Amino acid sequence: xxxxxxxxxxxxxxxxxxxxxxxxxxxxxxxxxxxxxxxxxxxxxxxxxxxxxxxxxxxxxxxxxxxxxxxxxxxxxxxxxxxxxxxxxxxxxxxxxxxxxxxxxxxxxxxxxxxxxxxxxxxxxxxxxxxxxxxxxxxxxxxxxxxxxxxxxxxxxxxxxxxxxxxxxxxxxxxxxxxxxxxxxxxxxxxxxxxxxxxxxxxxxxxxxxxxxxxxxxxxxxxxxxxxxxxxxxxx
Numbered sequence: 001x002x003x004x005x006x007x008x009x010x011x012x013x014x015x016x017x018x019x020x021x022x023x024x025x026x027x028x029x030x031x032x033x034x035x036x037x038x039x040x041x042x043x044x045x046x047x048x049x050x051x052x053x054x055x056x057x058x059x060x061x062x063x064x065x066x067x068x069x070x071x072x073x074x075x076x077x078x079x080x081x082x083x084x085x086x087x088x089x090x091x092x093x094x095x096x097x098x099x100x101x102x103x104x105x106x107x108x109x110x111x112x113x114x115x116x117x118x119x120x121x122x123x124x125x126x127x128x129x130x131x132x133x134x135x136x137x138x139x140x141x142x143x144x145x146x147x148x149x150x151x152x153x154x155x156x157x158x159x160x161x162x163x164x165x166x167x168x169x170x171x172x173x174x175x176x177x178x179x180x181x182x183x184x185x186x187x188x189x190x191x192x193x194x195x196x197x198x199x200x201x202x203x204x205x206x207x208x209x210x211x212x213x214x215x216x217x218x219x220x221x222x223x224x225x226x227x228x229x230x231x232x233x234x235x236x
Contacts, residue, residue: 006021013041014041014125018117018124019112019114019117022111022112022113023111025120029119029124029127032127032205032206035131036131038129050141051121053134053135053137053138053139055133055136055178058137058178059175062174062175065171066168068168069164069165069171070083070087070168073162076160078161078165083165086166086168087165090172091172091176093170094170094173094174095173095214096220098216099213099219099220099221103213103224105122107209127209130185130205130206131185131186133185133186136178138178143174151167154166176216177215181201184197200212200218207228208229211228212228
């Protein structure tokens, strides 16, 4: 007997379907459906609500946390220039983390049922439905959970007075990343810098999906040799 290929029904909740694609998942998820209306993920309404986030929730929730962290280091005796250096350092570290997560975790190849399912929730849904405006930014509930190990990691390498501002800088980098990412998909930039950044990211979605992992900049793509072919040609 020859097993029939599994076909995803886009009119039904997707999350628990995509795992059945097996090895075909990789090809399926990188065939984008360009529509502002996103698919349904879960049958359960509460679970479904957790997957949808308006973009402005990110700065509204996390910027006050950034300010609190920066003020905490300031109250511990650090001068403004020191605080500024810590925050900039945190933002810089975030840019590397942004690249690393996108390249090695978000673009990991899967073929098992649960591997496909988790990947779809994490990043595959964004490549399948790149214009879904309510699933472009990371849900705050999930981000809050991930911030705990991130704080612990920073505290391993920094003193108690430096940790809050450094952590705040990393969190600020994340806010900048998520807002930039949303703008690249739904904004209409008029200036050259954001216009080129939008082209760079759309190239990652629709032409060369295994290159161009930077969102806020192409810095780490240049460092690690993952620039798209056209950019490599210009570089040479």
